[in-house]
Amino acid sequence: MARYRCGECGFVYDEAEGCEHEGFPPGTAWADIPDDWACPDCAVVEKPEFDRLDDTTVEH
Amino acid sequence: MEALSIEQARDYDHKRYLWPMGFGIILLIGALTSVGLYAGMTLFLFSAPLITYGVIPLMDWLIGKDSANPPEEALAALESDPYYRWLTYIYVGIELVFFAFLAYVVGTFQLSWLEWFGLTWTTGILTGVSINTAHELGHKKPRLERWLAMIALAPVAYGHFYVEHNKGHHRRVATPQDPASARMGESFWRFLPRTMVLSVASAWRIEKERLARKGKCAFSSDNEVLQAWAMTAVLWFALMAAFGTQLLPFLVLQAFLGASLLEAVNYVEHYGLLRRKMDNGRFERVQPAHSWNNDHIVTNVFLFHLQRHSDHHAHPTRRYQALRHFDDAPELPTGYAGMILLAYVPWLWFRVMDPRVVRHYRGDIRRANLQPGREEKLLARYPAADAAGEG
Numbered sequence: 001m002a003r004y005r006c007g008e009c010g011f012v013y014d015e016a017e018g019c020e021h022e023g024f025p026p027g028t029a030w031a032d033i034p035d036d037w038a039c040p041d042c043a044v045v046e047k048p049e050f051d052r053l054d055d056t057t058v059e060h
Numbered sequence: 061m062e063a064l065s066i067e068q069a070r071d072y073d074h075k076r077y078l079w080p081m082g083f084g085i086i087l088l089i090g091a092l093t094s095v096g097l098y099a100g101m102t103l104f105l106f107s108a109p110l111i112t113y114g115v116i117p118l119m120d121w122l123i124g125k126d127s128a129n130p131p132e133e134a135l136a137a138l139e140s141d142p143y144y145r146w147l148t149y150i151y152v153g154i155e156l157v158f159f160a161f162l163a164y165v166v167g168t169f170q171l172s173w174l175e176w177f178g179l180t181w182t183t184g185i186l187t188g189v190s191i192n193t194a195h196e197l198g199h200k201k202p203r204l205e206r207w208l209a210m211i212a213l214a215p216v217a218y219g220h221f222y223v224e225h226n227k228g229h230h231r232r233v234a235t236p237q238d239p240a241s242a243r244m245g246e247s248f249w250r251f252l253p254r255t256m257v258l259s260v261a262s263a264w265r266i267e268k269e270r271l272a273r274k275g276k277c278a279f280s281s282d283n284e285v286l287q288a289w290a291m292t293a294v295l296w297f298a299l300m301a302a303f304g305t306q307l308l309p310f311l312v313l314q315a316f317l318g319a320s321l322l323e324a325v326n327y328v329e330h331y332g333l334l335r336r337k338m339d340n341g342r343f344e345r346v347q348p349a350h351s352w353n354n355d356h357i358v359t360n361v362f363l364f365h366l367q368r369h370s371d372h373h374a375h376p377t378r379r380y381q382a383l384r385h386f387d388d389a390p391e392l393p394t395g396y397a398g399m400i401l402l403a404y405v406p407w408l409w410f411r412v413m414d415p416r417v418v419r420h421y422r423g424d425i426r427r428a429n430l431q432p433g434r435e436e437k438l439l440a441r442y443p444a445a446d447a448a449g450e451g
Contacts, residue, residue: 008375008377009201009375009376009377020274021270022270022273023270023271023272023273023274023275024273038227038231040227041201041377042199042230042375042376042377043226043227043230043231043376044230044345044346044373044374044375044376
């Protein structure tokens with residue numbers, strides 16, 4: 001399970017948690033999220049530009 | 061670079077003690093309206109339009125600009141200072157109280173049609189300017205602020221803005237697909253019906269797609285557009301139950317006037333600006349070059365720094381007190397309050413703004429967002445030949 005972070009506002013998509021509000025149930029793989037989906041908080045960053053977090057990354 | 065404390069960061073905000081004017085002006089208009097009502101001075105019932113279209117543009121001109129930016133190391137502290145967000149919460153409370161007061165007056169007083177119209181216009185300015193506060197709140201992540209945004213939009217019946225603005229306008233800004241970005245050669249009076257109708261359609265489509273991913277139909281109680289409209293329905297019905305059904309024309313007209321005020325600001329914000337299309341068919345990321353800015357102090361205080369619009373589009377979740385001015389971003393000749401006056405008079409607007417768009421694109425308006433059907437006329441007037449091939 002990987003996590004992906006919006007480089008603009010810091011929103012994190014966690015595959016384990018999904019994002020219920022956006023219609024992605026827990027366990028939804030990043031690959032299954034459409035490419036034209038944008039950060040639900042700032043809408044500046046689209047899926048292809050999200051940064052993958054490795055397990056050691058600590059969010060600020 | 062070491063981050064500053066909240067106390068240290070305060071000193072960098074020159075407007076710190078002016079921000080309460082955001083709701084202070086509502087109290088002032090409330091006082092003027094009451095005087096007009098009880099002393100029988102009809103002119104005072106027009107205090108909101110007189111202030112918005114007269115006093116504020118004049119004060120912008122007299123008082124001038126403040127382009128000071130907080131340094132990078134002060135931004136985090138400024139953003140976390142609760143003082144600023146409390147001002148926006150208080151604003152919403154005052155908006156609702158004044159709105160209810162105006163509904164009470166219109167519903168229960170014997171008014172001449174002129175008095176009725178003055179109060180309705182004043183209400184429309186109140187609820188229209190409140191869309192700006194809802195805008196500031198609706199971009200924030202905390203649940204409370206998103207709720208307050210929807211509540212602030214209830215009187216003006218513009219709740220779909222909460223969805224469309226964040227997820228529609230911000231993604232498509234300065235592209236021909238955005239109903240809230242005005243095109244060069246498009247008058248405000250053409251823009252108004254286009255943006256009003258297509259923004260509702262866009263909000264609905266955004267929610268429909270989101271709900272489809274959840275396996276729900278668009279007519280679900282989860283639909284945030286419906287939730288926001290339901291708030292309006294509850295509020296309007298409660299007021300009509302309290303003060304009579306003759307309120308309905310007042311409610312409808314003030315909502316239309318309020319929404320038109322917001323759309324006039326939308327018209328100004330991105331007029332003629334266009335993002336470049338990249339080779340993969342997508343538009344380049346939003347840059348400071350894609351919004352019109354202004355640093356006149358008075359309008360900036362009343363609109364919570366909305367006119368630092370380039371930084372807002374670069375960082376939509378950033379709080380108003382931390383927004384910065386860019387020297388190289390497109391700049392308007394005066395504040396939004398004065399610019400919307402110009403927008404109402406298309407020939408004057410085109411005369412002032414079209415040359416600015418031309419200059420911004422270094423003479424090549426083929427790079428601008430042009431009104432379909434007017435390209436030839438515009439190109440004949442502002443030939444791009446000399447500038448051809450420029451980056």
